[in-house]
Amino acid sequence: MPRTHATVEAAVRVLELFDADHSEWTLSELARHLGQPTSTLHEQLGTLAAAGLLVRVGRGRYRLGWRLLKLSSALYGSLPWYAPAHDAMERLARGTHLLAFLCVLHSHTDEHSQILCVARSVQGRDGPPVAGELDFELPAHATASGKLLLALAGRPLPRPAPAFTPQTLTTPEAWAAETRAIRTGGYALSRDEWASGTSGLAVPLRGEGGTVLAALGLSLPTARLGSSDGLLRALHGAAAEVGWTLGHRGQK
Template sequence: MPSPSLLSGAVDVLTAFDADHTEWRLSDLSRHLGVPTSTLHEQLLALCDTGLLVRVGRGRYRLGWRLLKLSSALYGSLPWYAPAHSAMERVARATHRLAFLCVLDGQRVLCVARSVQGRDGPPVAGELDFELPAHATASGKLLLALAGRPLPAGASRFTPLTMTGAEAWEAQAAHIRADGHAITADEWAQGTASLAVPIRDAHGEVLAALGVSVPTPRIRQGTSLLRVLLDAASEVSWTLGWRPE
């Protein structure tokens, strides 16, 4: 059985690949991860042997087809993912903004999908991040509040507006539960705002957050953005059997 350190190293290698880094050279990846080239080379060969990576050209690596098989199996086990993903893309086309789906994984908020069409305007914070700060994003706050979770311990302060106080969080969480949506502005990064609403299953359990991220000046369009999000999320939840009173 592989040791925890070997598994951790393999995870670090795989997660180094993203939309900005679809390929890595050994030397560049070594510098990025802070791992000796000799150690990293062994890890890359082992991952290539399993099909999780593939070697292309001379000394360059990219993700392998086996990951696509694994991701297909994962999505196939989540009946809500396909309709939620379609709703996310509709939101992106309707708002011309970055739309996304986030889930709560233990104490972590993970962005499991982002829109690839219908967007314009300047970049916003977190366009490529997989794990989001739960206390500084609308999706994170929504998922924490609806799950009745406290503010994460040791929450980092990204801007002067980042919420880090437990008492203030309890008050805000109560408002989020009452309103049914969450909104942030300049809490993760100056100039970035976000808005999120829940997607529910037939029993009313929150499956994911559907959100948009916009430049802060655009948050004044919050009412129209919220309506688009609520309509899209309600359609998915209704499809999944949710019948609110």
């Protein structure tokens, strides 16, 4: 790996450790977690702080810097679909009392695709925790949003395709049947495929010309799948509202 690439990858690994549960880290904590010498990591943290991507707070602790907010705002502002989709996601969460989210397909190559959760609802949800509440990258073959986006993009089963539970799809034959069902039905369902007791539903968000922009999904306890018809109607209704705003006028 070229040195510049390795340096950027190292910085990304540091930044990704900051989340809602770990909003601050010390140098020693990060070094232990990453298995790196404190001398090496100290230089990385200094560089990130100088760039405004991190900020040093009391007693040698670090947290994310404000410059990331500027970059985030620029990214979301460049996506015309994001604002109406985010509003629809929040309304869906309030109406169903479930965790709602938006996911996108990020592809390095046809063989290497990532499912990134770019937004989650912050209100309207009750009930027990479900798998993936804080994850940014989701398993493409074991989640409703992942299966939906891969199937609609005509992508093969990812390799490797680890079995998280006995219900996880891990064979090309099972994936081919699942793809046909998703493309025919216009939605994806996962049932105990990532974690036992957690299931999901997802539908596509389409823009002008029928282009698939993202997946709008719900994560729910498997016990609530008995009401999946009503949840699907809510998902399709929310997706149709977004599509209409973006110029999509029908199925494709």
